[in-house]
Amino acid sequence: MLVKTYGSAIYGIDAYLITIEVNIDKGAGYHLVGLPDNAIRESSHRINTALNNAGYKVPRKKIIINMAPADVRKEGSAYDLTIAMGILAASEQIKADNIGSYIIMGELSLDGSLLPIKGVLPIAIQARKDGFKGIILPQENAKEAAVVNNLEVYAAENISQVIDFFEKKKELKLVEFNTREKFYESLQNFPFDFADVKGQENVKRALEIAAAGGHNILLIGPPGSGKTMLAKRISSILPPLTLHEALETTKIHSVAGKLSKNSALMTHRPFTSPHHTTSDVALVGGGSYPQPGEISLAHNGVLFLDELPEFQRSVLEVMRQPLEDREVTIARAKFTVTYPASFMLVASMNPSPSGFFPDDPQNTSSPAEMQRYMNKISGPLLDRIDLHIEVTPVPFEHLSAERNGEKSEIIRARVTEARKLQEIRFQDLGHVHYNAQMGPKQLDDFCQLGTDSIELIKNAMEKLNLSARAYDRILRVARTIADLDKQQNIATHHLAEAIQYRSLDREGFLR
Structure with missing residues (x-):
């Protein structure tokens, strides 16, 4: 007898339908075809033991299981339950007339209990698109799938419960x-708040500007000056996630298996902080069957690189294209996967190998070492x-002061207002959403300067020896400062503030 059950496979951050065809006939042998990987091939042992412990058995007949489409490789242990239910229905040990109306997925333990799987949210979204009545999943995954409306989501603790469901017991x-x-x-609800930070008002102002315009930012200061503490709090002042962004972010973390247990939907912008020993593949994603890397896990959030010069140069260089394109494409011989990677880069570093600024008496690094x-x-x-x-160390009188700093929610309100202005400004441009993404054409249209401002930036370029590459960056930041000030045009004081945020472009500063 031939029976079809249905599962799903992940491609990038999307899912596609997998049909499990189980045919049982006279003869002997267990044949699993359709390009399964080792984890799926080993499922026969898990299924056999789990069914025995549930009071059923794998028939001693010729069993052919085809995973269609047969020319696409399948991987993982999530098809255990799909195959097991197909065997039971095809061998007529259970009566399951409506088994084709559901996506059935889950890894089987030897005692018949169900273990959680990865990528449930995109699977549930695709199940609804394909017109399935519902989806049956392990208990730990059900809440994540229930985020998708107009789809019945059933939670099962073991295979016996699934069997009883189809037999209507x-x-x-x-x-x-x-x-x-x-x-x-x-x-x-945020675990960190800017109210905890004492002093560092100029740095907090810079972080507010960075959050408002989606600008990448580099914090330079000696050990203990608060760089990491400040960076960890930047997520708390970014604009709240939209529901669309939350679903997209949750899909990426679900596919990577990084979604916390019993979590259904990510409500905060992600903050990822890879160690400086990380590899380029771990950062951008990859592998034989590519998985999302740290930059995709930071999508719609913050990627924090602490001690930036300690990262291998090759690792840092692979970020250049994703920083521009806001996505990363991983190509293999037979397929290409694209993961979104629209993140805000926050990096920190010491000013020198010894950890101190060049003019600090504690600095022991020679100019060549620096x-x-x-x-x-x-x-x-x-x-x-x-x-x-x-970022300079906080004086004692600020550390010992009882007064707390400004709360994150107050700063976030200003940032959100500035982002709304940018949404209106770029509403006709599909590829630009905030100031940091502006290209030369948008700079010409939205960053026009008055006579005094032109003279100011001209003098800055000459007297501060700013590099040519700093010019566009200064205009983008000035535009954001004007947005925070709710001004349509960039004023001279907006431009002056933006100029001071280009420390590394000044001739003689560390380089």
Whole structure:
């Protein structure tokens, strides 16, 4: 007897339908075809033991299982339950007339219990698109799938419950999730707050500007000056995720298996902080069957690179294209996968190998050592960082002060207002959403300067020895400062503030 059950496979951050055809006939042998990987081939042992422990058995007949489309490689253990239910239905050990109306997925333990799988959200979205009535999943994954409306999501703890459901002996638990209500409930809860930061008002101002315009930022300062503490709080002042952004971000983390247990939907912008020993593949994604890297896990959020010069140069260079294109494409011989990678880069570094600024008495690094240290960061990468901020140690009187700093929610309100102005400005441009993404054409249209401003930036370029590459960056940052000030035109004081945020472009500063 031939029976078809349905599962799903992940391609990039999207899913596509996999049909499991199980045919049982006279003869002997167990044949699994359709380009399964080793994890799927080994499923026969898990299925056999799990069915025995549930009071059923794999028939001693000729069993042919085809995973269609047969020319696409399948991987992972998520098809255990799909195959097991197909075997039971094809061998007529259970009566399951409506088994084709559901996507069935889950990894089987030897005792018949179900273990969680990866990529559930895109699977559920695709199930709804394909017109399935519902989806049956392990208990731990059900809440994530329930984010998708107009789809029945059933949670099962073991294979016996799934069998009873199809034989109409007992109902499975129907999981419901009010996506919008839960999403908006959690938007304002952050583990870190700028109110905890004492002093560093100039750095907090720079971070506010960076958040408002989506600008990449580099913090330069000695150990203990608060660079990491400040960077960890930048997510709390970014504009709240939209529901669309939350779903897209959750899909990436779901595919990578990084979604926290029993979590249904990401409500905060992600913050990823890879160690400086990370490889280029771990950063941008890859592998034989490419998985999202750290830059994709930071999509719609922040990628924080602490101790930037300690990263291998090759690792830093692979970020150049994603920083421009806001996506990363990983090509293999037979297929190409594109992952979104629209992130805000926040990096920190010491001013020298000894950790101190050149004019600090504690600095023991020679000019040659400092030059080698700074040369670890290439010019093209620095060109993609809009703000270079010097972070100095906080004086004792600020540390001991009882007054807390400004709360993140107050700063976030100003940032959100500035982003709304940018949305209106760029509403007719599909590829530009905030100031950091502006190209030469947008700079000409939206960053026009008055006579005094032109004279100011001319003098700055000459007297501060700013590099030519700093010009566009200064205009972008000035545009953001004007937006925070709710001004239609860039004033001279907006431009003056933007100029001071280009420390590394000044001749003689560290380079």
